Amino acid sequence: MSSTNAGGWLSEPAPAKINLYLHILGRRDDGYHHLDSLVVFAGVQDTLLARLDDSLRLDISGPFAATLEGVGEDNLMMRAARGLAEIAGRASDAHLRLVKRLPVAAGIGGGSADAAATLRLLCRLWELTPDRESLEALALRLGADVPVCLDGRALFVGGVGEALCPAPGLPSAWFVLVNPGVPLATGGVFSARTGPNSVSGRFDTDPADVAALAALLSDRSNDLEAPARGLEPVVSEVLDALDAVPGCHLARMSGSGATCFGLFTNEISARGGVASITTAHPRWWSVAAPLVRSRAEAEALALSAGS
Numbered sequence: 001m002s003s004t005n006a007g008g009w010l011s012e013p014a015p016a017k018i019n020l021y022l023h024i025l026g027r028r029d030d031g032y033h034h035l036d037s038l039v040v041f042a043g044v045q046d047t048l049l050a051r052l053d054d055s056l057r058l059d060i061s062g063p064f065a066a067t068l069e070g071v072g073e074d075n076l077m078m079r080a081a082r083g084l085a086e087i088a089g090r091a092s093d094a095h096l097r098l099v100k101r102l103p104v105a106a107g108i109g110g111g112s113a114d115a116a117a118t119l120r121l122l123c124r125l126w127e128l129t130p131d132r133e134s135l136e137a138l139a140l141r142l143g144a145d146v147p148v149c150l151d152g153r154a155l156f157v158g159g160v161g162e163a164l165c166p167a168p169g170l171p172s173a174w175f176v177l178v179n180p181g182v183p184l185a186t187g188g189v190f191s192a193r194t195g196p197n198s199v200s201g202r203f204d205t206d207p208a209d210v211a212a213l214a215a216l217l218s219d220r221s222n223d224l225e226a227p228a229r230g231l232e233p234v235v236s237e238v239l240d241a242l243d244a245v246p247g248c249h250l251a252r253m254s255g256s257g258a259t260c261f262g263l264f265t266n267e268i269s270a271r272g273g274v275a276s277i278t279t280a281h282p283r284w285w286s287v288a289a290p291l292v293r294s295r296a297e298a299e300a301l302a303l304s305a306g307s
Contacts, residue, residue, distance in 0.1 A: 008051045009097070010125055013302035014117035015045040015292055016102055017109030017149055018175065018261055019254045021220035023198035028160070032144075033190060036200045037157045038167055038220075039148050041292040042175050042261075043301040046102050046110060048077070048117040050125050053095035056081055062100035064110075076115040076142055083138045084119055088128050103285055105183035107255030112145035119150060136162070145255075152295030156202050169206035171213055173291040174270035176262040177254075178242060178277060180234045180284050189256040192227035210265045214249035217263075221252075228257035235260065241281065245273040264288075 018040050025034040046062070058078055060068050068075065077096060085092035096118065102110035119135065122128070139146040144161030154167040201220040207213040229235045235258050242251035242262035247269035253260045264270040270288035277286045292298045 009049040010051065010121055011302075012048045012050075012117040012121040013045040013298050014048055014102075014110075014113035014149070015041040015043065015152070015298040015302075016177065016259075016289070017113060017145060017255070018042050018177075018291075019107075019222060020217055020252075021201050022222045022224060022255065023201050023220065024193065024223040025200065026197050032160045034159065035144075035157060035161065036198070036202065038154070038201070039157050040154045040167075040170065041152065041298055042108075042177060042289040043292050043298065044101065044177065044287050044289040045298065045302060046114055046117070047099040047302065048114060048121055049097040049099075050094050050118075050121050052125065053093055056085075056092040056094055056096075058096045058098065060098045060100055062098070064100040064103055065098075067104040068100060076111045076146075077118045080115040080118040080138070080142055080146075081122055083141070084122050084126075084128070084130070084135075087130050087134050087138060088126065090126065094122060094125060103179045103181070103183075103259065105185060106179050106259040107184065107253065107257045108177070108259045109145045109149055109255065112143050113149045115139075115142050115146050116149035116152070152298060154293040165202075167293075168204055170291065170293055171207055171209050173210045173213065174264040174267055175289050175291060176242060176245065176248070176264060176270050176273040176277065176286065177259055177289060178238050178261075178281075178284055178286045179259040180232075180238050180281075182232050182234055182258050184228055184232060184257045186256040188231065189224050189227050192231055193224060194227075198223055210249055210263060214263055217250055217252070222254070224256050225253040228253055232258055234258070238284070241277055242273070245276055248273060 020038040023036040156165040248262040250263040
């Protein structure tokens with residue numbers, strides 16, 4: 001559940017989405033792709049705050065606020081708020097404040113996570129209980145990653161993002177997330193992909209530890225990684241840097257990039273990885289964060305961090 005801050009503000013975390021693998025199974029007649037992905041979340045997030053107001057407005061602060069300048073009414077959060085108000089048949093009277101800590105167009109669902117957090121938080125602020133079907137349909141209209149971000153737990157994602165299935169139990173693990181500061185447009189990365197379609201990578205075993213999880217993932221891939229490397233060669237540099245860090249079990253790109261992750265056993269090794277990457281590449285965004293399997297875990301981490 002979201003928390004309440006001084007001044008009547010409610011808050012909600014919008015954690016980074018991580019695709020542990022991402023397979024393209026085919027393309028539909030409408031141009032969208034059939035996907036198969038295992039999605040989890042990381043304990044680093046944007047934070048959304050909201051309180052009642054005379055009309056709908058949005059303020060943005062934080063390290064990556066400048067990248068959203070000029071978006072205005074087309075911001076996914078504004079669209080989410082207006083769409084939810086329409087479903088409820090009420091005015092969209094809310095003041096939203098976003099603390100933007102996640103890079104934009106980065107393959108970790110920042111905008112989608114923000115939109116999903118908007119839906120969850122405004123349901124509480126406006127005391128709404130929309131039926132699940134209507135809420136999920138609105139989430140999908142906003143974007144392919146919004147439904148899984150709305151659910152906020154480890155899930156297999158299929159279809160164009162609407163088919164969600166529970167994932168098996170996953171071990172405790174840590175990520176090192178690295179973004180080199182170059183945006184990658186999802187549509188451009190999909191368009192640049194060539195080659196045959198993949199098959200489903202789903203599994204039903206519970207990996208006992210991080211090494212077992214990495215072994216499972218090494219037999220799978222991110223089908224968008226090769227086209228992303230072609231569009232932005234720095235993605236290869238990031239993956240090489242992660243792979244060279246002691247204790248990194250697996251280095252892979254998330255989503256359509258350019259953010260990549262390294263999979264680590266514990267916090268100590270992950271933070272050591274951040275230190276070494278930051279020393280070598282001080283302009284890259286690099287953070288250590290635990291693997292998050294549920295929205296409750298994300299909320300607990302956000303509360304403990306005071307964000």
